[in-house]
Amino acid sequence: MLYYLFQYLDRAFDFPGAGVFQYISFRAALALISSLIISLIFGKRIIEFIRKKQIGETIRELGLDGQTKKAGTPTMGGLIIIAAIIIPTLLFAKVLNVYIVLMIISTIWLGGIGFLDDYIKVFKKNKEGLQGKFKIIGQVGIGLIVGCVFYFHPDVVIKERIAPAKNDLLNITSNKTDEKFNTPMYADKAVKNLKTTIPFLKNNELDYSKFISWACNDCAKYGWIIFIPMVILIVTAVSNGANITDGIDGLAAGTSAIIGVVLGILAYVSGNTIFADYLNIMYIPNSGELVVFMAAFIGACVGFLWYNSFPAQVFMGDTGSLAIGGIIAVYAIAIRKELLIPILCGVFLVENVSVILQVYYFKYQKKKRGLEYAQTHRLFKMAPLHHHYQKVGFHESKIVMRFFIIGIMLAVLTFVTLKLR
Numbered sequence: 001m002l003y004y005l006f007q008y009l010d011r012a013f014d015f016p017g018a019g020v021f022q023y024i025s026f027r028a029a030l031a032l033i034s035s036l037i038i039s040l041i042f043g044k045r046i047i048e049f050i051r052k053k054q055i056g057e058t059i060r061e062l063g064l065d066g067q068t069k070k071a072g073t074p075t076m077g078g079l080i081i082i083a084a085i086i087i088p089t090l091l092f093a094k095v096l097n098v099y100i101v102l103m104i105i106s107t108i109w110l111g112g113i114g115f116l117d118d119y120i121k122v123f124k125k126n127k128e129g130l131q132g133k134f135k136i137i138g139q140v141g142i143g144l145i146v147g148c149v150f151y152f153h154p155d156v157v158i159k160e161r162i163a164p165a166k167n168d169l170l171n172i173t174s175n176k177t178d179e180k181f182n183t184p185m186y187a188d189k190a191v192k193n194l195k196t197t198i199p200f201l202k203n204n205e206l207d208y209s210k211f212i213s214w215a216c217n218d219c220a221k222y223g224w225i226i227f228i229p230m231v232i233l234i235v236t237a238v239s240n241g242a243n244i245t246d247g248i249d250g251l252a253a254g255t256s257a258i259i260g261v262v263l264g265i266l267a268y269v270s271g272n273t274i275f276a277d278y279l280n281i282m283y284i285p286n287s288g289e290l291v292v293f294m295a296a297f298i299g300a301c302v303g304f305l306w307y308n309s310f311p312a313q314v315f316m317g318d319t320g321s322l323a324i325g326g327i328i329a330v331y332a333i334a335i336r337k338e339l340l341i342p343i344l345c346g347v348f349l350v351e352n353v354s355v356i357l358q359v360y361y362f363k364y365q366k367k368k369r370g371l372e373y374a375q376t377h378r379l380f381k382m383a384p385l386h387h388h389y390q391k392v393g394f395h396e397s398k399i400v401m402r403f404f405i406i407g408i409m410l411a412v413l414t415f416v417t418l419k420l421r
Helices: 002-013 018-022 024-052 078-092 098-122 132-152 224-245 251-270 273-278 287-308 317-334 338-344 346-369 371-376 385-392 396-417
Strands: 161-163 195-197 205-207
Touching (some): 002 078, 078 317, 098 317, 132 317, 195 338, 224 317, 224 346, 251 338, 317 338, 346 396
16 A cells, blocks of 8 residues: 555655655565564564463373473464564555455455364364364365466466577676667567476476367367366465464474565566576566565564464464465465475475375274274374474474474475476
8 A cells, every 4th residue: 555655655746765665675675574563563462362361272182292281372373474464465565466466365265264263163162173174165265266366367467488588697798788688588468378387397387278278279268177176276285284284383484484485586586577587487477566475474474483483472273374375375376386386385295295194094004904903003103294203202393493494495496496407
């Protein structure tokens, strides 16, 4: 909103300094700072309010060291994260941008599902919370909305590159400044298509419509049959992955902040013709505005860590974990980097897979050797994976720090895939 205000002041009154709001980097910095302030200052008040209302976490007896001490810790702290994302975004982003609108809707939608789950657990005293089928319905619903908007909305487009820049961006040998010589050429008109970035391959673009175009000459226009289910799958998987990862103090928030930094950089370069050309990735008009949203997201996660790091003063609950997972998924799809998610979100992926393997291995052993054998010969001592390491004897602070290190390594690897072809 402030963007439009200062744009008006600059245009109508030549207001000193108003023009600086045109720069994404400036507004992203303000969004980051504002998000941190909201998380740190207002977060403390929200925690005190939650504590007074006796909204505490009910801890199951899992046989984990120190787990019972966490009983009664305030939960629903995801409200802090959501507020710290939405408020700076509304203040500093171009709120009429289709990508920003969709990110706000996704945040509130998935945060609402998580809030309902937490409400049932805390106030209705039902440890199971919202039934899984209703969670899935909610996740599929927002995935369907996201997929339809990205496919049908006229502003969701890319510009095809006609010719790359003749000089390397970081190794220009000529002393002369020749715009035609050093600037990549893009088509005048943006186009709609279903292309996305695929890692490790030289021609690093995959078109979803090609999966169906072979059926008939005109079948490419039905590419949404592949694209929309893919979007639903990604949104559901990543939001559940973040939800499962949120099991020990600081793990989900810190890992998400690392992922957020990578996605923010990728959004910035995708919205810049020079960087997009150098990295040989798609130029997506108007996607740079997503940097402002991601700056708020990073600030919210880091600010929440102030209270969520060990020993946690508040838990984010499903209100926060479902929201941050959905944000990461929708954001990656928006900048057409969703196929990088298995690498970038490797921690989420491993946590998800550990639960799946544990369940199916248990069922297999139960069927083959009986219940007693299956109970004493599990694949992991406990799932998800972070609880396995707790059972082994690692302190949760050490587990979290090592997962952070792995997350940083995966972030670097994600960048490397853009040039490693």
